[in-house]
Amino acid sequence: MNATMARLQSLLPRPTRGPLPLSAPQRRIYILPSRFGLLFGLATLFLLLGALNYNNNPAILLGLLLGSAALASSVMTVRHLARLRVVAFKAGDVHAGEAQACRLVLEPAPTRRRGRSPNRAHGHVRAEVVLRHEAASTRALPDVDGRIHLHWRWPSVRRGRRALGRVRLASEYPLGLFRAWCDLEPEVSALVFPSLETPLPAWPDNPQSQAGTPLRRQGTPEEWYALREFQRGDGLREIAWKASARHDRWLVTESRAGQDAPALEFGLDQVAHLEREHGIQRLAAWVVAADASHQPWRLRLAGTDIGPDAGNQQRRLALGQLAELP
Amino acid sequence: MSAAGKVDIATGRRLDGGQFSLCCLTVLAALLPHGSWLPLPFLILLLVLIGLRWLQRWRWPRVWPWWFRNGLMVALLVAAWTSIGTISGTQGAGFLAAMLVSKLYEAERARDARSVATFASFLVMAQFLFHTQLWAMLAGVPGLVLALATLAALNEPLSASLRAWRRPIATASRLLLLATPIALIAFALFPRLESPLWGNTGAFSRGQLGLSDRMEPGQIGAIALDDRPAMRVRFPDGAPPPPALRYFRGLTLWQTDGRSWTRPGWMQTRLDDLPPVPDYGIRHEITLERDAAPWLPALDRPLAAPAGLAFAMDRSLPIPRQTGNNLRYEVVSDPTLTLEPFQLRPYLRSLALNLPEDRNPRSLALALQLRSQYPDDRQYAQRLLDLFREDFSYTLEPPPLGAHSVDEFLFDTQSGYCEHYASAYATLLRAAGIPARVALGFQGGYWNSVGEHLVVRRSDAHAWVELWIQGSGWLRADPTAAVAPDRIERGSASVAGLEAGLLGRPGSAWTWLRDRWDFMEMRWTDWIVNYQVADQSALLQRLLNRLSSLRWTLTPAGIVAGAVLGLLLWLGWRRYRSGAGADDPQARWYARFRAVLASVGVDSRPSEPALQLAARAGRHYPALAGELTALARDYQLARYGPADRPLPAGRTLARLWLHLNRERLRRRRQTPD
Numbered sequence: 001m002n003a004t005m006a007r008l009q010s011l012l013p014r015p016t017r018g019p020l021p022l023s024a025p026q027r028r029i030y031i032l033p034s035r036f037g038l039l040f041g042l043a044t045l046f047l048l049l050g051a052l053n054y055n056n057n058p059a060i061l062l063g064l065l066l067g068s069a070a071l072a073s074s075v076m077t078v079r080h081l082a083r084l085r086v087v088a089f090k091a092g093d094v095h096a097g098e099a100q101a102c103r104l105v106l107e108p109a110p111t112r113r114r115g116r117s118p119n120r121a122h123g124h125v126r127a128e129v130v131l132r133h134e135a136a137s138t139r140a141l142p143d144v145d146g147r148i149h150l151h152w153r154w155p156s157v158r159r160g161r162r163a164l165g166r167v168r169l170a171s172e173y174p175l176g177l178f179r180a181w182c183d184l185e186p187e188v189s190a191l192v193f194p195s196l197e198t199p200l201p202a203w204p205d206n207p208q209s210q211a212g213t214p215l216r217r218q219g220t221p222e223e224w225y226a227l228r229e230f231q232r233g234d235g236l237r238e239i240a241w242k243a244s245a246r247h248d249r250w251l252v253t254e255s256r257a258g259q260d261a262p263a264l265e266f267g268l269d270q271v272a273h274l275e276r277e278h279g280i281q282r283l284a285a286w287v288v289a290a291d292a293s294h295q296p297w298r299l300r301l302a303g304t305d306i307g308p309d310a311g312n313q314q315r316r317l318a319l320g321q322l323a324e325l326p
Numbered sequence: 327m328s329a330a331g332k333v334d335i336a337t338g339r340r341l342d343g344g345q346f347s348l349c350c351l352t353v354l355a356a357l358l359p360h361g362s363w364l365p366l367p368f369l370i371l372l373l374v375l376i377g378l379r380w381l382q383r384w385r386w387p388r389v390w391p392w393w394f395r396n397g398l399m400v401a402l403l404v405a406a407w408t409s410i411g412t413i414s415g416t417q418g419a420g421f422l423a424a425m426l427v428s429k430l431y432e433a434e435r436a437r438d439a440r441s442v443a444t445f446a447s448f449l450v451m452a453q454f455l456f457h458t459q460l461w462a463m464l465a466g467v468p469g470l471v472l473a474l475a476t477l478a479a480l481n482e483p484l485s486a487s488l489r490a491w492r493r494p495i496a497t498a499s500r501l502l503l504l505a506t507p508i509a510l511i512a513f514a515l516f517p518r519l520e521s522p523l524w525g526n527t528g529a530f531s532r533g534q535l536g537l538s539d540r541m542e543p544g545q546i547g548a549i550a551l552d553d554r555p556a557m558r559v560r561f562p563d564g565a566p567p568p569p570a571l572r573y574f575r576g577l578t579l580w581q582t583d584g585r586s587w588t589r590p591g592w593m594q595t596r597l598d599d600l601p602p603v604p605d606y607g608i609r610h611e612i613t614l615e616r617d618a619a620p621w622l623p624a625l626d627r628p629l630a631a632p633a634g635l636a637f638a639m640d641r642s643l644p645i646p647r648q649t650g651n652n653l654r655y656e657v658v659s660d661p662t663l664t665l666e667p668f669q670l671r672p673y674l675r676s677l678a679l680n681l682p683e684d685r686n687p688r689s690l691a692l693a694l695q696l697r698s699q700y701p702d703d704r705q706y707a708q709r710l711l712d713l714f715r716e717d718f719s720y721t722l723e724p725p726p727l728g729a730h731s732v733d734e735f736l737f738d739t740q741s742g743y744c745e746h747y748a749s750a751y752a753t754l755l756r757a758a759g760i761p762a763r764v765a766l767g768f769q770g771g772y773w774n775s776v777g778e779h780l781v782v783r784r785s786d787a788h789a790w791v792e793l794w795i796q797g798s799g800w801l802r803a804d805p806t807a808a809v810a811p812d813r814i815e816r817g818s819a820s821v822a823g824l825e826a827g828l829l830g831r832p833g834s835a836w837t838w839l840r841d842r843w844d845f846m847e848m849r850w851t852d853w854i855v856n857y858q859v860a861d862q863s864a865l866l867q868r869l870l871n872r873l874s875s876l877r878w879t880l881t882p883a884g885i886v887a888g889a890v891l892g893l894l895l896w897l898g899w900r901r902y903r904s905g906a907g908a909d910d911p912q913a914r915w916y917a918r919f920r921a922v923l924a925s926v927g928v929d930s931r932p933s934e935p936a937l938q939l940a941a942r943a944g945r946h947y948p949a950l951a952g953e954l955t956a957l958a959r960d961y962q963l964a965r966y967g968p969a970d971r972p973l974p975a976g977r978t979l980a981r982l983w984l985h986l987n988r989e990r991l992r993r994r995r996q997t998p999d
Contacts, residue, residue: 044447
């Protein structure tokens with residue numbers, strides 16, 4: 001069965017590709033009766049047969065009405081799917097080997113019909129959309145704005161950038177008698193960071209900093225350098241409580257000591273003796289560990305030089321660079 | 327539920343409150359039209375069970391154990407069996423209703439809701455086995471809408487608020503509206519069967535509701551208040567006959583046991599086909615409700631028919647076997663036609679004179695006594711009518727009569743209605759040696775001026791007498807007319823007291839409404855209920871003829887119409903593609919501005935600002951640069967400036983077009999030099 005389906009699938013034209021926003025043209029939307037649709041059709045057929053036997057015209061008319069309504073619902077199914085377009089794709093941070101949290105956002109295209117406020121057009125159809133992507137499948141209903149957020153977890157194997165590939169959108173709106181689907185290939189990608197070496201390897205030998213001796217920023221108030229917005233990863237101790245209360249937002253102190261502290265340094269040359277992937281994993285592990293310990297650090301790669309600095313943004317930048325190393 | 331799992335949420339999820347309520351409503355809507363035939367206790371039981379289940383799931387949402395559900399189903403089936411009596415044939419619908427209600431008790435998941443919706447539409451359709459009138463169709467529509475809404479609700483989870491229900495119901499209604507034209511076309515073209523595939527489908531329960539081929543005192547009185555139409559008659563050639571002549575003869579009854587009148591079975595035999603239509607007589611077309619009478623009534627006396635009908639021995643029209651329930655037929659009648667004027671066949675004569683000797687002795691004595699005074703047949707018959715007129719009264723609620731019913735009627739009660747009079751009159755005639763028979767049919771009718779047809783109701787059922795007189799043949803004599811001329815002149819309503827109220831008065835809103843409803847009902851019966859194989863082929867034939875004749879006569883017109891249609895479609899398409907807002911005069915103006923420039927070779931994109939475009943065009947046509955810039959500035963001011971700023975008039979665009987083209991021509995003339 002599956003093999004047959006796969007062969008049939010290969011006969012179909014390639015799915016629609018393109019940058020976001022992307023929607024399927026109506027002629028690339030396929031539709032087949034669902035299992036319930038088949039049963040329903042069979043039941044209606046029997047009904048018509050009975051009505052025909054009794055030569056009961058009102059019953060025939062009602063049966064035909066039912067059948068026609070079922071057929072008309074197929075048009076609605078296709079139109080519903082044709083109106084949806086993929087507007088955003090977001091993939092979470094993940095290290096190779098873990099499942100990546102992904103989110104695809106769909107939005108109905110505004111209708112051309114007159115006199116309809118966009119809000120109404122958006123919120124009009126509350127239809128469930130099913131997404132299938134590789135082995136995962138998920139489904140979601142529109143929110144109040146009519147947007148559909150599809151969340152799923154995408155297993156990752158290797159580091160690097162990977163294209164989203166083919167996603168299949170399907171819907172059984174409105175009656176569940178027909179299932180329409182379309183395949184899309186949005187030109188978007190997700191980045192998988194390198195996996196981290198475990199256990200955490202020792203800090204590299206570094207002439208400029210005392211490797212292995214984490215420098216705590218133990219600045220006294222006299223050494224305050226500046227206040228800045230709280231960022232994820234900042235320690236509780238660094239919060240400037242009084243200042244935060246005054247300004248009604250979270251502020252942290254940046255001490256002169258922190259600025260001046262010598263940075264940890266990582267580079268490809270430190271792991272040159274390892275096999276390449278292993279080396280990248282070790283660098284990644286160092287970066288994550290350094291970030292967790294709030295030390296400033298820098299990463300030297302061929303052509304790029306990151307830091308010295310600390311914080312989330314730099315960590316993600318560095319991991320991204322590592323992930324995309326050839 | 328794993329992300330990659332095969333768990334189908336749509337079928338595995340528990341129904342929410344709104345979805346379940348829709349299920350209950352669907353069953354309710356499908357069940358209610360069956361209230362017309364289901365035994366009342368059984369119906370009430372089902373309704374109560376639906377209500378209880380709804381309440382239970384709302385207040386104590388627990389799932390019933392399997393033994394309870396199965397027990398309930400068995401109990402309901404037994405209840406259906408005992409209250410309806412049979413489950414075979416059409417009565418099986420009662421079983422279906424019982425199953426559906428018990429299904430509600432196990433409806434927890436989407437799959438159950440789907441079966442409820444499917445079987446509810448079965449139940450809706452089953453009601454047409456009992457009624458085919460227009461109201462039945464209208465009564466079926468809510469069930470259908472709700473069944474589809476239940477399905478729709480499964481794909482659109484409902485919130486608890488009532489307003490959220492509107493969405494699936496709106497979806498379902500919209501689908502049905504979309505489906506109606508398709509269904510009507512399919513209905514016209516759907517293949518029909520000449521004969522049923524299985525079962526005896528022609529057997530409708532007759533006689534209980536309408537007339538039968540038997541007459542007993544009290545029988546017609548039972549339907550005297552039945553206001554439903556029995557048949558509708560159209561007179562294609564003109565006005566209907568006057569009320570006094572509106573006798574729709576059914577069949578004749580020959581045998582009596584002193585109380586009831588029956589007809590010998592052999593009388594029903596089809597003798598010969600009706601002759602083809604002559605060029606005289608009253609042509610009329612009758613649409614008979616199929617349970618109104620077990621024969622085909624026709625205006626007295628049927629003379630001829632286009633096709634398919636045959637006379638029985640007494641010149642009644644039996645229902646042809648093959649036609650199923652196609653009870654629309656055309657007959658030509660001639661009220662002045664004489665039947666068997668000179669000789670009555672001996673066995674018919676003896677049949678028409680036969681009376682039980684041990685019944686009604688007083689009547690027989692009276693007949694002999696009167697006969698000695700009036701030896702002439704006609705005078706005797708007239709004397710009897712005078713007798714009725716003098717002493718008797720017409721009532722729809724006569725006292726009950728015993729075995730000597732004619733005696734009791736003539737000498738004791740002296741009040742009754744048509745069948746008492748017909749029975750007594752025929753008995754007195756026979757006792758005096760005059761052949762007589764009772765004719766059964768309808769008399770009267772209400773002229774519906776909207777549909778231009780005569781509505782004959784079941785309450786118009788009537789019995790009269792036909793007597794045979796040498797030289798004249800069978801003559802119609804209606805003793806009721808002697809007693810209650812109103813009954814004949816103004817119809818049954820005049821005696822039933824229906825007309826007395828405000829409602830029945832001609833010109834009242836009720837009459838207005840009733841006329842229109844009846845008209846629609848007739849159309850419904852004509853076009854839908856009685857649509858048969860013959861109509862279908864006639865329709866197709868007509869369509870084909872129309873097409874083939876169209877091809878030659880209307881080709882030029884067709885080409886023009888096609889071209890116009892194509893142009894309109896193309897324009898609509900272009901407008902749809904261009905996306906220029908229909909409500910946005912500024913966008914429209916700018917689109918025209920761009921079109922004008924494009925016509926002289928300055929193409930542009932919709933996103934290009936007007937001033938930039940004007941400047942670009944100005945470089946091509948330096949002579950017009952000022953005009954172009956002025957127009958573009960005006961446009962921009964109208965678009966983005968203060969709200970009341972008007973657009974440049976359409977005339978200016980036309981002028982621009984003119985100037986641009988003149989310039990282009992001038993240039994073209996210059997270039998060859």
